[in-house]
Amino acid sequence: MSQAVLSGLALLLCLLLGLAGAGALSRGRRRFVPLGTALAAAAGLLLGAAGIAAGSASLALPIGLPGAALSLALDPLAAFFLLPVCLPAIAAGVWVCGGDERGRPCMPLFLAGMMLTVLAGDGWTLLFGFELMSLASWVLLLPHVDQPDVEAAARLYAGMAVLGAACLVPAFALLGGVGAPFAALRATPPEGLRAGLVLALMLIGAGSKAGLAPLHVWLPPAHAAAPAEVSAMMSAGMTKVAVYVLIRVLFDLCGPQPVWWCVPVLLMGAGSALIGALRATREPDLKTILACSTVENIGLIALGLSVALAARGSDLSALAVLGLGAALLHVLMHSGFKSLLFLAAGSAIASAGTRRLEFLGGLAARMKIVTLCVLVAAASWAALPPSAGFASEWLLLQSLLAAPRVGGLALQAIFAVAATIMALSAALAAAAAVRLVGVAFLGRPRSARGSAATEAPAAERAALVGLAAWLGLLGIFPGLAMRLVGAVPAMLIGREAELGATGTRLAPLADAPGYLPLMILLLLGLAGAVLVWRMMGAGVRTAPAWDCGFNAPPPWLPFGDPATQYGGRSFAQPIDRAIGGAILRARELVRPAMPGSHSPARYNEDATDPAERAVFVPIGAARHRVSDIIDQINRQTIRRSLALVVATLVLLLALIALQGIGMVAGP
C-alpha cells in the first residue's frame, strides 16, 4: 500500500517536471500550467492523506549524482506535510485561472521542489528539493523586479537561500554523511558538541527559510513582492517545508536530546511571535501585513516544538505528544487560513489597483464574497472561537500551560513568559486582523480607483470559497484534523497519541475536559437564531452616517472626505506608543510650522525591526568588507596573481606531502 502511494507520488513529481517543461516551451496564455499544478497538488493531497495511515516505504530513483542516486521515502511525518504543501497549491492553481496573467512555468517546479523535500529519503535529495524550491520561488519573484524594493527583496532572498544551503550541507555532514539514507542517520544520533552544532546549523539554515527571528527580516518583503498565488504558496507552503526539515532533523534524525535544546527554539519562537505580530499591526502594505503574520505563526509553531523538545528531554512523553501535536495542528490550520488571506488580498489588489491600506477601503460593498471569505480567515488569524485557528492555538496554549511540569525554576519561568508572549501575540494578531479588515474592506473608499472595485472573477471566488469551507470544517471538527496529525507524534515520540481528540472534541489528555467547538457553535447559532427571529419584523432603514452631527460630504466628494476616516496609520498609533517604541523603536516626529508661517506641519514616523539592526546590518557590513578584500586580490598585477596561484599550489602539495608522511590526519 505505502509503496504504491510512494510510486504514485514519484510519478506525480515527474508529471510536474514535464508540466514545467511544456509550460516553458509553449506560447499563449498557458492556462494548462496552473490547472495542471492544481490537479497534481490535489492528487498529492489525496496520496498524502492515504500515506499517513499507510506506514513507511522507500524508493530509489534512477537519477542523481554518480554514487548518490536520489531516493524517496514515505512515513507519517512526510505524508502529513504533503497536506500543508499541496493545499495552498490547489487553491493557488484554481485562483490563477481567474486572472488574465500568463501561467508561470516555474509554479509546478516550485511545487515539485517542496514535495521532493518532504519526500526525500537522504540528505542529498532533501537539499536538492530544498534548493529547487528556493530557486523556483526566486524566479517567480523576478517578473516584478522593475520596482526597486522588489529588486532589493529578491537579492536578499537569494542571499538567504545561499545561507540556508551553506548551513544545511554541513549539518547533514555532521549527522553522518550528506548522501547517507535517513535510516542510517537515525541509527547513529549525534551527541555532545556535534549535536549542538547540528542544532545551531539547522536553526540557521531551516529557521531562516521558515522565518524564525532573528533571521526573518527577508521574509516580509519577499513574500509581499511575489504575485498573490506565489505568496500564498510561499507563506502557507514553503515555510511549512522548512518546519518539516526542522522536525525531521531535530526530532527524527537526532533522536532524544537534553532538555536545553528547547531553549534556543523557544527563544526564537517567542521572538518571532512577538515581532511578527507587532509588525503586522503597523505595516502600511496589505501583503506585508500578511507576511508578518506568517512570521508570527511560525513562531507559535516553534513554541509548540520547544515544549515537545523539553518534554521529550525529561521523559514526559504525554506532554511531548501534546506539544508536537499542537504544533502540527497549527501547521495545518495556518496553511489554510494564510493561503486564503493571500489569495483574497490578491483579488482585492487586482480589483482596487493598490496594495496600500491608505488607498483602500469600502471593498465589502463591492466584493461581498471576497470579504466574507476574508472574515472567515481573519477569525482564524485572530484566534477567535469557533474558527480553525482558535482550535490549534487553544491546544498550543494548553501545551504551554502544562510545560512547567518539565521542572527547574528557570525553565518554568521561561515557559510562563512564553505563554504570556503567545497570548500577547494572539491579541496583537486580533488587532492586526481588525485593522486590515476594518481599513481595507470596511468603511468608505479612500481613492477613486478603489471605489471602482468589482467582485472577483468566478475562478478566484471558487478558490476562496473552497478554502473558507475547508477552514470552517477544520474549525468545527478539529478532532478530525487531529486524526491526520495523530500518527506523527506516535512515530517521533514513540508513544501512541493520547490526545483526547474525537470528531468535534479537542483535549490535552484523553480524560481531561476540552474544547468543544460544535457546542460553542450550537450556542452561538441558537442565540443568533432567536435574535434573528425576534428581529424579522422590524426593517432596516439607511441614512447618512450620524457621526455626532458631522456635516454630510459635499457633492464633489461622492464617498466623503477620505481624510476624515480612521486609517491604517492612525489605528496603529496606540499600540505603537504602548509597545512599538520599546521593541521596534517606533518614533513619531512632529515638526510644527514656525509661528506666522503658512507652511503645513510635518508628521513623520519610522520604525526598524530589531533583527535588522542587530543581525542584518552587521552581516551586510561584513559582506562588504569581504568583497573589498576579494576585489583587491582580483585587481593585483599579473605578477602577483601568478605568485598567489603558485603559492596556493605549493601549499596544497605540501599538505599532501605532510599527509603522506603522516604528520596531518587524512580524510
Place this chain on the structure above:
Amino acid sequence: MSTILSVMALLLHAVLLIALAPLATGVVRIVKARLLGRRGPALMQPWRDLPRLMRKQAVVAESASFVTTAAPFVILSATVAAGLLVPSFALHMAGAGAADLLVVVGLLGLARASLALAAMDAGTGFGGIGSSRDMTFAVFAEPAMLLVALTFALLAGTTNLDAIAAVLREGTLGLRVSIGLVLVAMVLIALAENGRMPVDNPSGHLELAMVHEAMELEFAGPHLAFLQLAASLRLLIWAGLFGTLFSPFLLARADAPMQWLPALLGWIARVVIICVALGALEVSIAKMRVFRVPEFIGAALLLGLLAAVYLFVSTGFA
C-alpha cells in the same frame, strides 16, 4: 435524574442571567447617582429602555456594509454563549464540559472584535478611535488573563472553569498567596474589559475621550439594544467568573436542588456587592489618559506573572 437537573440548572441560569443583567447595570447607576447626591434612575430603567429600543426601526449608515447589520447578532450571541458557560449559582450545569476559561475569554474576544469591526464600518472618525483603542487595551488584558489562567491551571491541572471550581472547593489547596495576587490582577483586567473607570467612562459624553461608547455611536434601535444588553451581560459574566474562581464553596451542585435557593441568594448578593463596589469606585476616581491605560493593565500582567512564579517557588511545582 441528574442530567435533567443539570439541564434545568442551565435553563434557570440562562433566564436569570438575561433577566438580571440590565438590573445589575441599573444598580451601578443608582449607586453612582446616590453617591453624587442625585436621586438617579429607577432600578427598572434599563428594562424600560431595552423594549423601547427594540420597538424602533434600525437605522444604518449609507456607507455601512452587511457587517453593521450582522455584528449586533454576533456580539450578543457570543456574549450569551460565554454567559452560558460561566457558572452563576450552580456547578456541574449541562455543558460544563465545554466551560473552558480560555474559550470564555475567546468568546468575549469575538464579541469585542466584531464590535471593533462594526465600528469601522460606517467610516466615521469616532468609530475608528474607539475600535483602535479597545483593541489596544485587549493587547494587554488578554496576556494578563492568560497568566490568571496559568495560575489556576497550575493549581487545578486544567483550564476548565467547572473543574477548577471543583478542585478549589475541596479546600486541600488551602489559602494561597498566588490566588490573592491573581484576584487583584483580575480586578484590574475586569475594569478594563468592561470599559469601566479608570479605563473608560461608561456614561461619558465627550466623544474624543470615549472608547467603548464611541464604537456604538452609529447604532440605533434594536441594534443598539443588543449592544447594551451584551455590555450588561458582560458585567454579569465577570461577576460569575469572580464567584466561580474565588468563592467556589458558595456555589450549589446542579444535582442537589435543595442547595439552589441559598446559592441563588448568595449569587445575587455577590452581584449586588460587586455593583455597589463598582459604583463607589467609579465616583471616587478620575478617568486616566488613554495612553496611561497600558501601564494600568501592565500592572495586572506583572501581578499575574508574580503569582505564577510564586507558585513555582513555593511548591517546586513539577
